[in-house]
Amino acid sequence: MRVTGISSLRLRTLALVLLAVVPALILAVSTAREQREMESRRVREDMLRIARLVASDSDGTVDAARQFLAAVAQIPEIRKRDSLKAETILTDLREKNGFYEEIGATDLEGRVFANTGLPPPDSMRDDWRRAIQTRRFAVGYTTGGGRDTALNFAVPFHDEKGAVAGVVFATLKLDWRREFVRWELPPGSMMTVVDRSGRVVLRYPESEGFTGQALRNEPIVREMLRRPEGAVEAVGLDKVTRLYGFSTLRGALESNGLVVGVGVPRKAVFQPLEVAFRRNLLLLAVVALLAMLAAWIGGDWFFLRQVRAMVTASERLSEGDLSSRTGLHYGNDELSQLARSFDEMGASLEHLSGHYELILRSVGDGIYVVNREGYMSVVNPAAARILGCGPLALIGAHHHEIGIGERFSYAGTGPAEGCPICQVSQSQEGSRSDADTIKRRDGASVPVEYIVTPAVERGEVVGAVITFRDISERLNAQKEIDRAHEEIVSVLAEKRRFYRDVIKSVTRDRLRLVERDEIPNEGEQVLDLPLNTAVDDRNLRHKLVGMAEEYGFSHDVVGHLVLAAGEASTNAVKHATDGRGQVFLTKDRFIVRISDKGHGIPADDLPRPLFQPGFSTKVSLGMGYTLMLELVDRVWLATGVEGTTVQLEKWLHPEEHEDPILKEAFERF
Structure with a gap:
């Protein structure tokens, strides 16, 4: 793998070279293309210029011939058609103007009456x-079949x-x-002259x-006939691609017209x-090869060695050797900085690994880690001690050999129903238990509490971390606490029953200490108000006055009832929360119930606030309960940690509710 990695890096270096x-290659190709285009444009312009010059020279020749023949047409001997004299004059003119091949004259029927050379061809008659x-x-023109072309000129002459x-x-x-030839064009160049019919x-x-x-x-012929002049790249008559320039002999446009084209092989x-x-x-290519050679040799010396x-x-580090270092000399270049960072990372990992081992050895809870297949990869000493064997004996063991959960028993290595570790791998959610068992290597069960946490790497569960604690001592202590609590609860219940009987006897059954569900629900409810503020307290007192008077109580009785209810409602507003005031009416009883969700009166303090005038568990209670007993006919009291409920009863005919036996017993007491 190392050779492949280094070779890949070397190849990447060569690829960078x-x-x-590549840009130089692109530039060379682009430059060559531009040069070809520029050269093509220049040569075509040159060919067009040559074609124009050839056409211009031919046009000048035509103009000179027109002027020459116009002068000849004015010679009297020609006009008189004097054959002998006319031929003498024309021969003399031909000798003086040697570039003319022949000069002659014809009558209207085309009969030549004067000529300086061979008989003219029939094509001239047109x-x-x-x-x-x-x-x-x-x-007009006459092709000679060779290298030259003859131009024919004709001008009419008039008689006297x-x-x-x-x-x-x-x-x-x-x-x-x-x-x-005078243009010294390269070999393969070609001059072509065509007429308007496309004939060469x-x-x-x-x-x-x-x-x-x-x-x-x-x-090429199509291009030459398509417009008067131009420059093109086209395939010639001999199938050779050339750069052509062509121009029309404008003096000949009145007849068939001739177009001259000059082409140079592409x-x-x-x-x-x-x-x-x-x-x-x-x-x-030579530069690139030298650069690649330099990169191959110099790359190994300058950075591949590092x-x-x-x-x-890094391979030694991945195999677990945290003391592995590069051993390179640190400089100011990037690779040296990378080597320094790598060595510092190795040192940090070694340091962190030491701390990790220290934490695993020092922590009192058992910790072990399983991979995705369920095999243990890390076990700390506390876990090994709880499980009854050494850490090395557990490394590589399957977690089913331990089996968390008293209802779980499975001997295989695949996923199993009920296994909390398997469930973590499937649901990707942790689980915990405050009371369960774990199986030791010797088969014994140990009570534990545990937390199973999924080990997540890059969004995928790769295993689980199990933290557990032996709770044997805690369970034994809890049993002792529960037993003591039961004894305390029994004592308190017995004490409460005693207080209840004594209070009932002492108050002549006017104060009954009961549980909340033992308070009687009698009569029709005519009022239900919240008691959270002083305004609620005043509102309750105000409504009680009107309702008590309407019920038929005297003014003094109404005052006693409102005063007693006010004591209870004041306690609810000042020292509790979520207070409520309710009124129930029967045929002969006016019932006021004040309830709250305060802390209640402790059992040991019950006698004193009920019988000792001025005692209070709160500064503001004052004469509360003793005053209530004096002002109403019966008080029901339910108090505890969930709150206090006081129900006050005022009887319309108190004498009808006296119990003579209880009265006699109270007097004896």
Whole structure:
């Protein structure tokens, strides 16, 4: 794995070097493309300029021929059609203007009456007729089948009466080869002249016999006929791609018209650029190779050696050797800082591991860790002591051998129903128990409390941590506490029963100490008010006055009832919470019930607030209960930690409720 990692890093370094070369490669390709485009544009412009110059020279020749023939048409001997004299004059003119091939004159029927050379070809007669019909200068051409093309000129002349009597004509051979050679174009260059019908008038150098053929559908011919002039890249008649420039001989537009095109082979134009491009690519490849070689050799010395040391140290660290260090010299570069950080991390891990071991050894609770398959990977000494064996004997054991939970028994290693550790792996939620058992290696059960917490790594449960405590001593202490509590409760109940009987006897049954559910619920409820503030207390007193008077009590009795109820309601407002005041009416009893949720009166303090005038568990109680016993006929009292309820009864006919036996016993007491 280490070799693969280092090799991968070396390959990545080489990839970075190649990546650095990519922009230079892109720049070279882009530059070569731009140079090709610029060169293509320049050559096409040059070809267009040459074509224009050739066309312009031809146009100048046509204009000179027009002026020359116009002058010849004015010679009297020509106008009189004097054949002998006219031919002499024309021969002299031809000698003086040697660039004309022949000069002659014809009558209206096309009969030549004066000529300086060979008989003109029949194709010239069309030019003569056009000149006679239009009475203008006419231009045509005759292909010689070779390298030269002859231009035919014709101008009508008039007799002495001003009528058209015939035409004078001249033939001029253009030396296209001379025009082509003087530009010193590269090999494979081509000059092509076509007319408006698409017929090839001239092709130089001619090698395949295209001259005279109608090739209107050829790409270059289509381009030349599509517009008067232009520059294009097109496939020539010989299927060679060239950069062409073409222009129309404008003096000939009145007839068929001639278009001259000059082309240079595309390969000849771009060959120097391609050679330079290949040379640049070769240089770039050499530079890239040298850079990769430097990265291969220098990378090993400058950073792969340090990386290899850190990889070795990290592998030792992953195997549990927390003392592993890189052993590198620390400098100011990034790798040195990384090595320093790695070594510091190793030292911190070693320190934390020591603290971790110390905590596991020192903690009194048992702790063990299981992986996802349920096998123990960590066991602290306390857990081993509770389970009755050494920590090393438990490492690698399955947690089912211990089995938390007295209702769980399973000997396999797969998930089991009822196992709290398996449930944590399935639900990903922890669990706990305050009283359960854990099985020791010897088969004995130990009472424990435990917490099972899922071990979560990157959002996935990878195991569980079980913390447990032997609660044998606590359970024994709890049993003692429960037994003592039962005895105390029994004593308090006996004491309460004693107080209850004594209070009943002493008060002549006017005060009854009871439980809350023993207070009688009699009569119709006519009032129910909250008692939380002094305003609630005053409101209750006010309503009691009106209700007691309406019930039929005298003014003094009403005052006694309100005073007694006020004592009870004041206690509820000042010293308790959630107080309530209620009134119930029967045929002969007016009942006021005051309840709250205070702390109540402790059992040991019950006699004194009931029988000792002025005693109170609170400063403000004063003469409360003794006053109540004097002002009403019966008081029901239920008090405890859940609160106090006082029910006051005022009888409409007290004498009817006297118990003579109880009265006699009270007097004897």
